Amino acid sequence: MRLGSLRQLTLASFVLALVPLIALLWQSQNDLAKVGQMTSVETRYVVNVVGLMQQLDEASIDLERALRQYAIIQNETVAELSDNAIVQFIDALKAICETLPQSSTCSTLKKDITQLKTFRNIDDTMLLSAYLNSLSNNVSAMRQDVDTAIQQRLAIQQEDLNAMQAKQAWSTAMLVSVSLLLILLGSQLIVNPVKKLKLIIRMLARQQGELPPLSTHAPSELIGVEKDLHWLSDRLQQLEHIRTALLRHAAHELKTPLASIKEGCSLLSENVVGELNTQQVEVLSLLTSSTQRLNTLVEKLLDYNLLLQQAQPTFTDVDPNQMVKDCLEDYALALQDREVTVDIRTSSIVVDEELYRRILDNLISNAVAHGAIGRPINLSIYQKDGNTVLDVANRGKRIAPDAVKRLFEPFTRGDDPRNDNVIGTGLGLSIVSDCAKLMHGDVSVVDVEDADVCFRVTIPREVKQ
Template sequence: MRLGSLRQLTLASFVLALVPLIALLWQSQNDLAKVGKMTHVETRYVVDVVGLMQQLDGAAIDLERALRQYAIIRNETVATLTDNAIIQFIEALRQLCDTLPDSATCDTIKKDITQLKTFRNIDDTLLLNAYLNSLSNNVALMRKDVDIAIQQRLEVQKEDLNAMQAKQAWSTAMLVSVSLLLILLGSQLIVNPVKKLKQIIRILAQEQGELPPLSTKAPTELIGVEKDLHWLADRLGQLEHIRTALLRHAAHELKTPLASIKEGCSLLSEHVVGELNTQQTEVLSLLTSSTQRLNTLVEKLLDYNLLLQQAQPTFTEVNPNQMVKDCLEDYALALQEREVTVDIRVARIWVDEELYRRILDNLISNAVAHGAIGRPINLAIYEKGQQVLLDVANRGKRIAPDAVKRLFEPFTRGDDPRNDNVIGTGLGLSIVSDCAKLMHGDVEVVDVDYADVCFRVTIPQEERQ
């Protein structure tokens, strides 16, 4: 499934991330509307019930006044007014009792009104006062019922608000979490192809392993970049093959004319074709020296070409003492005026013997060529953690920090003159770096207190397992 362009994916992710937030906003608006409606209803209820209670209080006062007037002035006009006061009280009571259906005081007041309806037959003032006191007490109880009812409604409203607030909190947490998950999902759809691009670039830079297959679930732009990187890998492979072939053929083709020149110089130097005068001998000496330098360059090119072709090292257990001994014997003449200090603290190392020997050869050759004449060279092989370290140190001019960065690049030579008056090829330290990388190690220039220049090669020993 193709994901479309990067712009479409970004916009779609943004819209999907907004959907939960829009839902949260819609729910918040609904809750606010419910709260407003609830507040309006409860406020209206409180106003109405308080108003009805005030009407009942007024009707009770008018009824008591009318009854006491009739007790003093017993005529039909006052009786009619009293009947009207009873009717108004009953109507106010009915309206209030309809608002408070659960109030038991309503029935009690209705009994009192039933008794007071017979006011024409009540001649005893004490009995009338008892009826009126009972009515007044029950009206006061009704007032308490109104307060209780209002308080209960407020408690119910508070519980509803708390429940709505809890629901809003849970909804907010859930919808925000969903939004974050959608954002992470959208970003992951972009991050994963980018990580794959970084992996491809790392493989191209380190020249290790094969490239992963082309992605099918990625934005179009990133798939295009991945295709370009695959094309670049193919192109680099072609250029590497051309370079390797060029080095191999050039070095091989140079061997034939070089052998002829060397043979001709040898015949001239041995006076096979006749005696040479002083000037001719001097020219022959220059030719012989140049031929020797050219032969060294060709051998270095062949060695470097062979190193480029060796893709996989073969790790074996190697005795470092014997390897160092053989290497120093090869450089016996160059080391006649120098003291070589050897410190080997491991009995066996797990390396590619051929690659490690090349590292030793080139580092010792570099120390001889650039170290101070008559000063010692220190060589140490020791173990540190899961790594074997090789230190080759010499006395002489220190290497500038800026030059260290370019030191291990091919065909890069230092500016300082060599002790052996031989023009270097600039491949020695590059071969050391490439050999170390083939064995998953590294080489660097480190500072030590006993020498001016120290090259340290680190080779991991995980291959033992």
């Protein structure tokens, strides 16, 4: 299944994340409506039952007053008032008993009112007072029943509210969790392709392994970027193949005729084909020198080709004194011819021996070729701020600041002539820069007090693999 565009995925994720929140809002509105309805019902009930209780209290007071008046006056008018008071009390009692059907006091009050209906036949004042006291006590009991009923209803309402609150809390937690999960899912659909793009870019930069296959579950824009990166990888591989093939074939093809020329020069110099006169010996000497210079150029091409093929450096403990000694032996004749001495100062190093030797070879060759005749070369290897630092300094013409930026680019030669009259390939300093980068370091031109030109190579002692 292929996802839509990045905009569609973002909008869909946003809408999906809103669905649980909308459901939560709808449930909250329903719960709020229920709470409002419950509050309204309970408020009406309390107001109603309290009003009925007040009516019962007033009817009880009126009934007691009328009966006591009749006990004193005993005329028909007062008797009719007492009958009316009894009817009002019965109506009030009926109304409140319908509201409180579970109250047992209703039956007691009905018995009391039945006894008081015969007030015309009650001549004993003490007995009437006893009946009225019983009625008053039972009315007070009814008041307690009303209070109890109200408290029970409030307790039930509180339980309902607590249950509703707990339900709301669980619903909120669940729906918010679902929203977060949907948000994470939607973001993951974007993050995973982006991580894959970052992985492809790192693989392109390091030239490590084959690229992963094209994604099928990703936004169309990111799939398009991934396709472009795959195309770029193929293009880079083609260019890399062309470059290495060009260097390899050029070096190889030059080696074959060069070997024939050197062999011919050797035969001539050994007088195999006969004695040579002075002019012929001079020409042969020039030819041999040119052949040697051509051999040096071919070796630099091969050296650069090998550098391109090396993938990862191997760091080991290296004896810098022996490495410098071996390197200077290759330039002994050139140093002797130009009366150049080398001031050496070294310390222990942990580097890739092959790469570091290439750096030394090219920097010393550059110092010999461009340094002033009869002036010393300073070579220092030391530790600074957790780095292994190599300084190769010589006296001569300073390098222009604008030329430093392109000095380490391949096939870039300086404008100043070499002291050895050899036409350089422009690869020496490029090889130095590439070797330093393979060891996670760099090379730069720095200003020092006791030299005109100083190349500094900095290699970290602790490299993160």
